[in-house]
Amino acid sequence: MKNFINSKEFIAFCHSAFDNIPIAIDFLDKDGRMIYINKAFSDFLQIPIKNMIGKLVTEINPTSKFLLALNEKKADIAVRHVFPNDREAICHRIPIFDNNGELMGGLGMILFEKVNEMKEILKKCEILDKNLTLYKNEIARLNSAKYTLSDIIGNAKPMTLCKKKVRKIANLNLNVLISGESGVGKELFAQAIHNESNRAHMPFVSINTSAIPENLLESELFGYEEGAFTGAKSGGNIGKFELANGGTIFLDEIADMPYYMQAKILRVIQEKEIVRIGDNKPIPIDIKIISATHKNLEKMVANNKFREDLYYRLNVLNLEVPPLRERTEDIPELSENFLMEFNKEYGFYRKLSKNAMDILKSYSWPGNVRELRNVLGKACVNADNTIITANDLPANLFIDSIVKDNKNDSGFYNIIKKVEKQLIKNALTQSNNNKAEAARILQIPRMTLYRKIEDLKIDI
Known part of the structure; x- marks a missing residue:
C-alpha cells in the first residue's frame, strides 16, 4: 500500500493548510x-524551499536529531x-504512524523561535499560577469557619452532650440538619x-x-453565565455551591426556601452536580450540606409546605441545640464573655452585681443567647457606674422572674407592686440607703419614693 505522506494529495493538503500560517x-x-x-x-x-525538498534532514541541518526520533519511533516534545x-528554538519532532502502527514519516514544528520566548511564557504561567493560588487562598479565607467547639461556651449537661x-458526626460525609x-x-x-x-x-460557605x-x-x-438575564455581570458569576466545592455549605433557615427551589436542591444532592443559569454544562461538586431551622420541618412536610424527599436527604444526621433556659448554669460564663467583649470594644469596665445575675438566671430567655447578648449590651450603655445593677436591666426581666416566683398570686396589680418593690430595693442598695x-x-420625686417605701412596707 502506498504511503499516504508521499502522495500528491497529502502534499496538496499541506500547501493549502500550512503555506501561509506563521508557525514553522x-x-x-x-x-x-x-x-x-x-x-x-x-x-x-x-x-529557499526548493533547495530542501527531497533532501535528508541531516543534509539541511547536520545537527538534527529527527532521524533518531524516527528510528526510535518516539516523539521529542519541546526540545531545545x-x-x-x-x-x-524550541521544537517538536513527532513520528507519524498509519492505522497498523507502521511508520509513515514525521512532523516537525518550531514552538518558540527563541528560548527566551518560552522562558517568558513559563514565567507568566508561573505568575498566573501564583495569583490563582492567592485568589484561592483568599476565597478560602473569606469563606472560612471562624468558630470551633472550644469557642462555644457551655458546660451544662445538654451542651456537653x-x-x-x-x-x-463531624467526619461522617453525611448531611446534617x-x-x-x-x-x-x-x-x-x-x-x-x-x-x-x-x-x-x-x-x-454560609447562606441565609x-x-x-x-x-x-x-x-x-x-x-450564572454572562448574558443569562438582564443585569447579569460581565463574565458571569460563581454560585455558592460551586464556591463551597470540596468543603461545606451551610443553608440557614432552610424551612423558608421556596418550594420550587427545594426540588433544585434535591437534584444537586442526588446528582452531585450543579448547572449555572444560562448554561447546560453540569459542574461536578463534592460538598457537605449542613442546614438549620427553628421551625418544625416534620409538621411542614405533613402540611405539604416542605418536600418530604428533601427533608430526608437533609436530615441524615440531626443535631438539636438546647435553648438557654435548659442550661441556665451557663449564663454566668456567657455573661462574663459578653461583658469582656463590650468592655474591650467600647472602653467600658462593667461587671454584674449579684442581684442582676440572679435576675438573668431566673429569666426564661425566649430569644436565647442572642437575647442575652443584646440585654447585656444595653445594660453596659445604661449603667452609670462600673457595676451593672438590676435597675440597668430591662423591666420585662423583672416581670418574668416575679411571675415565675408568684405563680399562685399573679394578678396584674400584685405583679406591678412586686416590680415596684424590687426596683426600689435595688435603688436603695445601689445608693447605700440614701433616699435622695x-x-x-429611679427618676421619681423624693416624696413619691417616701410614700412608696411606706405603702410597700420596705424595710431600710
Whole structure:
C-alpha cells in the first residue's frame, strides 16, 4: 500500500493548510527526507524551499536529531535545538504512524523561535499560577469557619452532650440538619462541625435562604453565565455551591426556601452536580450540606409546605441545640464573655452585681443567647457606674422572674407592686440607703419614693 505522506494529495493538503500560517512546520518521509516545508520554516532557516525538498534532514541541518526520533519511533516534545544559522528554538519532532502502527514519516514544528520566548511564557504561567493560588487562598479565607467547639461556651449537661455529638458526626460525609430555637447559636455549631471534619482546610460557605429575594436565590446558589438575564455581570458569576466545592455549605433557615427551589436542591444532592443559569454544562461538586431551622420541618412536610424527599436527604444526621433556659448554669460564663467583649470594644469596665445575675438566671430567655447578648449590651450603655445593677436591666426581666416566683398570686396589680418593690430595693442598695440618691436613680420625686417605701412596707 502506498504511503499516504508521499502522495500528491497529502502534499496538496499541506500547501493549502500550512503555506501561509506563521508557525514553522515541515514533514519528512519515513526515511527522513524533506517532502514539505512551509515559508515560515524556510524564512527561519534562511534557505529557499526548493533547495530542501527531497533532501535528508541531516543534509539541511547536520545537527538534527529527527532521524533518531524516527528510528526510535518516539516523539521529542519541546526540545531545545540550535540550527546551522546559530538560531536557537524550541521544537517538536513527532513520528507519524498509519492505522497498523507502521511508520509513515514525521512532523516537525518550531514552538518558540527563541528560548527566551518560552522562558517568558513559563514565567507568566508561573505568575498566573501564583495569583490563582492567592485568589484561592483568599476565597478560602473569606469563606472560612471562624468558630470551633472550644469557642462555644457551655458546660451544662445538654451542651456537653451536644458537643459530644458534634465530634461524633463531624467526619461522617453525611448531611446534617441542625434544629433549635432562634438565637441558640446554630451557625456556631455548623462552623464547629466543619472545623472538626476532614474538610476543615476547604471553604465553608454560609447562606441565609430567608434573607435573599426569591428571584435572586437560584443565581446566588448556582451562579450564572454572562448574558443569562438582564443585569447579569460581565463574565458571569460563581454560585455558592460551586464556591463551597470540596468543603461545606451551610443553608440557614432552610424551612423558608421556596418550594420550587427545594426540588433544585434535591437534584444537586442526588446528582452531585450543579448547572449555572444560562448554561447546560453540569459542574461536578463534592460538598457537605449542613442546614438549620427553628421551625418544625416534620409538621411542614405533613402540611405539604416542605418536600418530604428533601427533608430526608437533609436530615441524615440531626443535631438539636438546647435553648438557654435548659442550661441556665451557663449564663454566668456567657455573661462574663459578653461583658469582656463590650468592655474591650467600647472602653467600658462593667461587671454584674449579684442581684442582676440572679435576675438573668431566673429569666426564661425566649430569644436565647442572642437575647442575652443584646440585654447585656444595653445594660453596659445604661449603667452609670462600673457595676451593672438590676435597675440597668430591662423591666420585662423583672416581670418574668416575679411571675415565675408568684405563680399562685399573679394578678396584674400584685405583679406591678412586686416590680415596684424590687426596683426600689435595688435603688436603695445601689445608693447605700440614701433616699435622695435612690429617687434620682429611679427618676421619681423624693416624696413619691417616701410614700412608696411606706405603702410597700420596705424595710431600710
